[in-house]
Amino acid sequence: MATNKCKVTLLTLALMLVGMMVDRVASQDYGDALSKCILFFEGQRSGKLPSNQRMNWRKDSALQDGSDVAMDLVGGYFDAGDNVKFNFPMAFSTTMLAWSVIEFGQFMGPELQNALDSIRWGTDYLLKSTNYPGKVTAAVGDPNADHDCWERPEDMDTPRTSYVVNQTHPGSEVSGETAAALAASSLAFQSADKKYSADLINRAKQVFDFADKFRGSYGDSVGSGVCPFYCDYNGYLDELLWAAAWLFKVTNDQTYWNYLEKNIPHLPKRVTRLVDGVLHDGGESFAEFGWDAKYAGINVFVSGMVMNTNKSDPYVPLAEKFVCTLLPDSPSKSVAYSPGGLMFKTGGSNLQHSTALSFLLLAYAQYLKNSKKGTVNCGNVDVPVARLEEMAKGQMDYILGKNPLGMSYMVGFGQKFPHRIHHRGSSLPSMAQQPQHIQCKDGTPYFQTKNPNPNLLTGAIVGGPDEKDQFPDDRTNAPESEPTTYINAPFVGILAYFKANPKPSI
Numbered sequence: 001m002a003t004n005k006c007k008v009t010l011l012t013l014a015l016m017l018v019g020m021m022v023d024r025v026a027s028q029d030y031g032d033a034l035s036k037c038i039l040f041f042e043g044q045r046s047g048k049l050p051s052n053q054r055m056n057w058r059k060d061s062a063l064q065d066g067s068d069v070a071m072d073l074v075g076g077y078f079d080a081g082d083n084v085k086f087n088f089p090m091a092f093s094t095t096m097l098a099w100s101v102i103e104f105g106q107f108m109g110p111e112l113q114n115a116l117d118s119i120r121w122g123t124d125y126l127l128k129s130t131n132y133p134g135k136v137t138a139a140v141g142d143p144n145a146d147h148d149c150w151e152r153p154e155d156m157d158t159p160r161t162s163y164v165v166n167q168t169h170p171g172s173e174v175s176g177e178t179a180a181a182l183a184a185s186s187l188a189f190q191s192a193d194k195k196y197s198a199d200l201i202n203r204a205k206q207v208f209d210f211a212d213k214f215r216g217s218y219g220d221s222v223g224s225g226v227c228p229f230y231c232d233y234n235g236y237l238d239e240l241l242w243a244a245a246w247l248f249k250v251t252n253d254q255t256y257w258n259y260l261e262k263n264i265p266h267l268p269k270r271v272t273r274l275v276d277g278v279l280h281d282g283g284e285s286f287a288e289f290g291w292d293a294k295y296a297g298i299n300v301f302v303s304g305m306v307m308n309t310n311k312s313d314p315y316v317p318l319a320e321k322f323v324c325t326l327l328p329d330s331p332s333k334s335v336a337y338s339p340g341g342l343m344f345k346t347g348g349s350n351l352q353h354s355t356a357l358s359f360l361l362l363a364y365a366q367y368l369k370n371s372k373k374g375t376v377n378c379g380n381v382d383v384p385v386a387r388l389e390e391m392a393k394g395q396m397d398y399i400l401g402k403n404p405l406g407m408s409y410m411v412g413f414g415q416k417f418p419h420r421i422h423h424r425g426s427s428l429p430s431m432a433q434q435p436q437h438i439q440c441k442d443g444t445p446y447f448q449t450k451n452p453n454p455n456l457l458t459g460a461i462v463g464g465p466d467e468k469d470q471f472p473d474d475r476t477n478a479p480e481s482e483p484t485t486y487i488n489a490p491f492v493g494i495l496a497y498f499k500a501n502p503k504p505s506i
């Protein structure tokens, strides 16, 4: 008996040691993934690259942007695998990078500087985009001409048309999200660069006023410059409220709070989603968060400011309803899960939902902890804070390789990752390999080839597997193999948190 007991104890000890080792490896891996997740943004840079550029197969590009409208619009990010600068999703990605730093920057260590640099590459461009009062840039680059070519950004010779909204042709969603990005970034830079932080908040206020006073959707104003690619299918009121919430957080000016309170009842109750070119009902709005729809983000973010106060309604109740839609065993669950455990919503680029919704779960968990509120009530199920963190961690681990295919969906991370991503720069020979110009259609063979991409877009997270956890690693399948800035941006915060806290808090 005694011997057996001893054996059992030794075995337990051995298992514990293995467990600790696995944990240690995992937490180091999260650090590696964090570095790469931020590095990805260097690969998406447009404009004149700085001397400290680390993703160095990329070179300068689009150096005349804005010249058609007598503006300097050089810089910013290409949104995905093409060479267009779409300001609406770019601003959202910038907001999420900033929120990542605000909430989880304390865990980033040496990566904090890189994260701030990734924000600044966005905000420097957003400042240029809003440099003239009464105008906000909505996009640069004719998207149809661009998509018709498979060209390196450095070679790009399609029309670099600038699409700008103004007082007679407004765009409250692109202007609202730009204001939110500037305000959130102002907070992210508050201790690192006071002067820059002040410039950002001043501009944010001005852009918000323009967005609110001159109301309209940019789809009606600049049309094919942004639609159907980044049409605002869900109206612009959410962006106005999102911006007001960020402005209130940074300035503590009651005007923004009153604006939020007055308008929050008018948010649409349901969302619309484009699936295979057709608009579908996308469910209840409080459960949605992404570049187009800010609803769940507003409720979670504002909850962080008003939890346990008499101003918590409707933000906290709606944030909790949102959390309950994600919980697999909640009576009000509404999101689908793949057999391997990945959150799944229709419409392509699915990992954007997994990263953005997980970010909200994790942020909400921190707000609950700060307010000493230990659980969320989902009907007859009480959900502890640790469970929210476990859910976010589950999505993160899935993306990093804990999935039925055993592959990571982040380029350059782990042993097995996507090699045929839908990305022009990554799939064409680099400028160093082939300095001669590659024309629009001369790139087609590089699009069609089954060969792996020659240039590693390190850190890029692709659209991801289908609802059955399958992933063909096929460049021509854009919904699954294309990376986007708004998949990576919320992931930065998630990785930072779990790098420092590999075990969810109890």
Ligand SMILES: *[C@@H]1O[C@H](CO)[C@@H](O)[C@H](O)[C@H]1NC(C)=O
Pocket: 163, 164, 165, 166, 167, 168, 169, 221, 222
């Ligand atoms: C306002 O914007 C529209 C759409 O971009 C453009 O056609 C129009 O010329 C602009 N008006 C002014 C005064 O700049």
Ligand SMILES: *[C@@H]1O[C@H](CO)[C@@H](O)[C@H](O)[C@H]1NC(C)=O
Pocket: 310
């Ligand atoms: C809400 O709380 C604040 C501060 O605790 C208090 O001053 C105010 O009177 C309360 N308002 C209502 C309507 O209860």
